[in-house]
Amino acid sequence: MEHRQLGASGLKLPVLGLGTGTFGGSGPLFGAWGNTDVAEARRLIDICLEAGVTLFDSADVYSDGASEQVLGQAIRGRRDRVILSTKMGLPMGPGANDAGVGRDRLIRGVDAALRRLGTDRIDILQLHAHDAATPVDEVVATLDDLIRAGKLRHAGVSNYPGWALMKALAAADRTGRSRFVAHQVYYSLIGRDYEWELMKLGQDQKVGALVWSPLGWGRLTGRIGRNRPIPAGSRLHDTAAFAPPVDEALLYRVTDVLDEIAAETGRTVPQIAINWLLGRPTVTSVIIGARNEAQLRDNLGATGWQLTQDQIARLDAASVRDAPYPHFPYRRQEAFARLDPPAV
Template identity: 55%
Template sequence: MEYRLLGGSGFMVPALSFGTATFGGGTDFFRAWGATDVAEAKRMVDLCLDAGLNMFDSADAYSVGMAEDILGAAIKGRRNDLLISTKATFRVGKGPNDVGSSRHHLIAACEASLKRLGTDHIDLWQMHGFDALTPIEETMRTLDDLVRAGKVRYIGCSNFSGWHLMKAQAIADRYGWTRYVAHQAYYSLLAREFEWELMPVGIDQKVGTVVWSPLSGGRLSGKIGRNRVVPAGSRHAQLGTMGPEYPQEQHYDIVDVLQTLAEETGRTIPQVALNWVLRRPTVSTVIVGARDEAQLRENLGAVEFVLTPEQVARLDEASYRPPTYPYWHQRRTSSDRNPPPFK
């Protein structure tokens, strides 16, 4: 397994992390993802550690805490062998303060996650979404307090816009508080809008990207494509499209190129799609999930090869989407002063 620095920190994380949204299946939504129990989770953890994948990502909102409960049970007795990243902000109860990034909620959420996970610290704690009702100063001060207390080692955010992230960093710098070193974001061949603003901000602010849903909810699994309909019972069939609708023909074109490259490299379509994401700027780690051992082993194989520049260029061309304003205007009128994050 390759290990990379997380953003501008000195914290090394594996190129692949394991996502636990499939643990528990405590709600209809998460049951469509999976319903891994403790025994299965222990086996998944074993396989990951054997492969050098030592970071496990969760959230208090996954199956209303069940995912953290199961992860905690699965890693009992070997906490020092691995890294834990988890998240808070989304609603976890019916009360008016059971949601958001206020001091009240974050302190309670952190203590609850520590208890469920059976640990005294969280290696990477991320705000699951932006809370526009809580002053950013309140959130960043609370996070800094938790870092100073030793309950959290590093902090990150998730699903922020560029200005959300930049304002939080500016406030942290103003007061000498802990900065975000990670942004957990949706990025794939079907979600390249991440490159328009969030990737440049990540480069500028030394924020590492923790990629979620690199296969776009199964749309890049190889099971969907030209003359291949959505499989019955799949997560995509149950929950629908991940993100906005993508032009169907271009989706099929991308899958066609993935199929060709899979044949050229002797790999599978998901492995090629994951490998493409792994090589992009700012990407520190890519979260992979799995319903079973076979799927996990396949995903782990994504780090075993490197696509050639020519192969990457073919995927870039097939997945290209014209940027929205003001990015198309910047590229058209002042690309020399506003270069894209990569060529």
């Protein structure tokens, strides 16, 4: 399994990680994803470790903490073999301080996550969403204190707007605090918005991308295509309100090309979609999900081979969209392209 350095940190991550949103699944969203128990989770982790996948990603909000609990029990006795990533900041209760990333919330949240995970440290803590109400200096100071206390190894963010991430990085530099080294982002062949600004920021500031939902919320599994509507048992029926939007014409352009390349290579559609992501700038690791062993083994097959340049070009062409202002219309003009070349 290939490993890549995470941003400006010294931490090396496998190019694939396992998301644990299915662990202990309950509620309208996570229950639809799956309800993996401890025994099943232990088996999935066994398969990952055999393949060299050591990164496991969770969040306190996943099934109200049950995901972290199941993950913690499943890695018991082998903590030093794994890299634990989790997220916090979304609401965990009705109280005024049960959401966001203020100092009290972060300190209480980290201690609670450590208890659920059954460990003394979190390798990567990511702020799950931007909290506009909390001063950025308070956030970076609190995270730096938690790192100095040994409870965290590294800090990152998830789903942040570019201006907020840059403001936090500047605050850390100004005060001599630890910088964010990771940004967990939505990125897929049918959702390339990350490229418009956040990719450039990550490249310039050495913030590595951890990609969530690489299969476009289950749309790039190979079961959906131009003449293949959403299957009756698809989780999309239950979770459509949470799913990133996608234009139907774009979806079918991409699935047409994925089907063609699958026929050419003998690879599955998910393997091709994930492999394309692994070739993109700033991507450190792609977080895959699996409700069962078969799905996991298929996703693990996305590594160890490469798409041809022709296949990449076809996928690029099928999935490209015009960027919003101020990126469009300037990127279409050669003169502006010389000033703002694409990330490589």
